[in-house]
Amino acid sequence: MRVLSGIQPTGRFHWGNYFGAIRQYIDLQDEDEAYYFIANLHALTTIRDSEELARNTFDAALDLLALGLDPERAILFVQSDVPEVSELTWLLMTGAPMGLLERCHAYKEKKAKGVASDLGLFTYPVLMAADILAYDSDVVPVGQDQVQHIEVCRDLAGSFNHQFGEVFVMPKAKVLEASAKVTGTDGEKMSKSYNNTIEIFENAKAMRKQVMRITTDSRPMEEPKDPEECQLYQLYSLFAEETDRLEMAAKYRAGGFGYGEIKKTIANAAESYFCEANEKRADLAAHPDRIREILADGAKRARGKAREVLERAQDACGIKR
Numbered sequence: 001m002r003v004l005s006g007i008q009p010t011g012r013f014h015w016g017n018y019f020g021a022i023r024q025y026i027d028l029q030d031e032d033e034a035y036y037f038i039a040n041l042h043a044l045t046t047i048r049d050s051e052e053l054a055r056n057t058f059d060a061a062l063d064l065l066a067l068g069l070d071p072e073r074a075i076l077f078v079q080s081d082v083p084e085v086s087e088l089t090w091l092l093m094t095g096a097p098m099g100l101l102e103r104c105h106a107y108k109e110k111k112a113k114g115v116a117s118d119l120g121l122f123t124y125p126v127l128m129a130a131d132i133l134a135y136d137s138d139v140v141p142v143g144q145d146q147v148q149h150i151e152v153c154r155d156l157a158g159s160f161n162h163q164f165g166e167v168f169v170m171p172k173a174k175v176l177e178a179s180a181k182v183t184g185t186d187g188e189k190m191s192k193s194y195n196n197t198i199e200i201f202e203n204a205k206a207m208r209k210q211v212m213r214i215t216t217d218s219r220p221m222e223e224p225k226d227p228e229e230c231q232l233y234q235l236y237s238l239f240a241e242e243t244d245r246l247e248m249a250a251k252y253r254a255g256g257f258g259y260g261e262i263k264k265t266i267a268n269a270a271e272s273y274f275c276e277a278n279e280k281r282a283d284l285a286a287h288p289d290r291i292r293e294i295l296a297d298g299a300k301r302a303r304g305k306a307r308e309v310l311e312r313a314q315d316a317c318g319i320k321r
Contacts, residue, residue, distance in 0.1 A: 003031045004137035004171075006039040006079060009056035010046055015199035015270075016182040016190030019238050022067055024141060024176050029074035035135050035302060036069060037079045041086070041127060045120040056310040061291050063201060066281035071236040077298035079131065084306035089123075089130040091313050092156050095163065096126050100155060105148055129153035134306040136169040147173050168309075182238065183231040187215045187291050200274055201281055216259040224255035232262045239269035 005025055007013075013022065028034055038060045040053060047053045057078055067075055079085065101107065102124050111118045112146055128149050130142055133156075150173040159170040183189065184196025191197065198210045214232065219225065227233040227249040237245050248265070251257055284291060314320040 001138045002033040002136060003028045003139050004035040004132060004135050005141050006037040006131055008039045008043045009060040010043050011192045011200045014190055014199050019182050021104055021176055026068040028141060034074035036074055038075050041079045048321050055176045061295055062284050065284055066236050066277045069200040073293045073299050075298045076294060077302045078295055081299035082302050082306050084310040085130045085134050088310050089127050092129055093126050096156055100123060120278055122200050125149045132171050133157055133168045134309050136309060137171045138172050139174050141174045141176050143176055167313050167316045185210060185214045187231055204271055211263050211267045221258050222255050225252045227252035236266050239273045295301045
């Protein structure tokens with residue numbers, strides 16, 4: 001089984017990225033083949049600063065490797081280093097119905113809000129389909145909000161196969177489920193777009209400051225509380241061992257504590273949880289040429305497969321014969 005997924009370098013990775021996706025990417029690298037790419041072409045729809053995009057792309061590679069992605073067990077590469085994907089995008093685009101793309105939620109949401117959108121956003125699902133189909137991917141781990149794009153990919157692949165023969169493997173979505181809701185400092189879903197994130201590799205002092213800013217209610221210290229209704233407990237559960245989590249739940253039900261105490265406990269648990277990854281990242285950052293070698297090797301391996309699929313598609317539709 002071949003697994004593929006990509007992550008955009010639109011900013012530093014945060015707790016929501018890790019528990020919502022990255023941790024599960026790491027687990028899936030033990031499949032037969034795993035392809036993971038840094039989606040810098042997709043990021044161009046939001047980042048227009050060349051230095052920022054280049055820096056974010058390199059940092060994303062550092063972060064993924066530090067968090068446990070192993071280049072001996074998975075192929076890690078930068079999206080733009082595989083130009084075959086862009087060529088494949090055009091082949092798919094020639095048969096992509098306008099109505100299908102107009103129904104995609106990212107485009108619809110911006111249009112409904114009156115936000116200016118460009119062709120990159122409109123055709124985003126076609127590039128995503130090419131990302132998936134270029135490697136004969138069987139399974140694509142995605143969040144619930146990305147399932148529609150996998151359905152679009154299957155529609156485009158199915159249409160191409162109907163017109164030109166069985167060229168593309170039909171992928172399936174694997175919906176990722178976080179172990180708990182990852183809320184941001186304002187109580188909403190943690191997201192860069194909400195400016196409520198806590199970064200994985202933030203320095204300890206800055207991380208603790210962010211944790212202490214988390215919004216809480218005004219219930220008195222002595223009042224017993226339901227742990228399942230508290231975002232602080234949900235965050236703590238991401239990092240805590242089972243025995244510690246149960247102990248914390250009992251404290252909530254007994255009452256007699258302040259939220260500041262819980263926030264300090266969360267900060268301690270998070271610092272301990274990511275300690276090894278922080279140390280590994282510092283070591284990797286001291287050897288940038290090694291990171292470039294890993295990405296170059298990953299791109300070489302990815303291009304080999306993408307070239308095979310592209311040539312298969314080109315031959316099928318009459319581009320090369």
